[in-house]
Amino acid sequence: MATWVPFTEAVFQNALPVFVLEAHAAWVVANPTKVNRMGEIVAAVRAVFREAVQANPANVMDSETDTIPAAGLEYALDMAAYRLWVEMGDLV
Secondary structure (H helix, E strand, C coil): CCCCCEHHHHHHHHHCCCHHHHHHHHHHHHHHHHHCHHHHHHHHHHHHHHHHHHHHCCCCCCCCCCEHHHHHHHHHHHHHHHHHHHHHHCCC
């Protein structure tokens, strides 16, 4: 993999529309046990991408554990947004 980019909760939040961030904030207030859920979703999606790359022994993994291949960033954002949206339900 030639280029790796960070895929963190901050990167994810910066990609979300303001109305989704506002809905998420309201959802967390209504469901305080979900305060860390966005970060957990991002971490899970990142792990899937890194595991997929690592499955091919010819690939060289980036030593930074919070990165994914740049070519997958758009798809990682989509996956995380969908998972968050499903959990939030009617709020978005």
